[in-house]
Amino acid sequence: MENIKIGKIVSSVGLRGEVNVYNYSYGNRFDSLDSVIIDGSEAKIQNVRYRKNIVILKLNIANNRNEADILKNKDIYITEEDLPALGQDEFFIKDIIGLKVINGETNAYIGVLEDVLQNGPQDIYSIKRDNGETALIPAVKDFIMDISFTEGIKVKVIPGLIDDED
Structure with a gap:
């Protein structure tokens, strides 16, 4: 079963x-979520807070700042079972x-389709051409039929x- 990356730990917060x-x-x-996967092991989520696009997590594997510092730059994953149910005409980018x-x-x-860039108000589809070039197409109904x-x-x-193309 494939794990899905949903975040990256960027720093520690406070002393706890x-x-x-x-x-x-x-x-x-x-x-x-009750837990996430870090370095292939389950980490229980004890608390979640939000600040803009940053999530602040308290995990059972870090009880002080030193333990939290060790987690810096680690990717956070979930299992496919933790993915939400999709509605009609919805899909996961990975698919x-x-x-x-x-x-x-x-x-x-x-x-x-090589990648989906999520940098602004709408996603951008990055298309790899046979000539090696990349085409960028806004992922909006005006262009995606x-x-x-x-x-x-x-x-x-x-x-x-x-x-x-013309």
């Missing part, structure tokens, strides 16, 4: 063993990475979106 976690997940995801990307109007092959695990991702291509 709390840690600052950069949250790769969404919103208050940590509220619904669409590697899908082929095609022009939704001509069915011309564009490339393969359909996502199918069998047919791939169909995009609406407008002039300038993809270098060799």
Whole structure:
């Protein structure tokens, strides 16, 4: 079974063993968790607080600042069973990475979805082209026509979106 990375410990907080976690997940995801996986071992969550995009966790494996400092730069994972249920037309990013990307109007092959960048108001799909270049497409309904695990991702291509497309 695959573990899913949901955060990274960036520093210790105070003297009681709390840690600052950069949250790769969404919103208050940590509220619904009893434990996480760090270095392949389970760590029980004793308390969760939030400050902007930082999560402050108290874990059973760190009872003082020195123990919390040891956890710095460690990734935090959950199991697939801990993932929330999906609604209709929802998917996990990990499940669409590697899908082929095609022009939704001509069915011309564009490339393969290599990454999903989550830096701003909307996600950006990073598409690896056969020529080695990368195309960036906003992941919004204006451009993403359909996502199918069998047919791939169909995009609406407008002039300038993809270098060799009109």
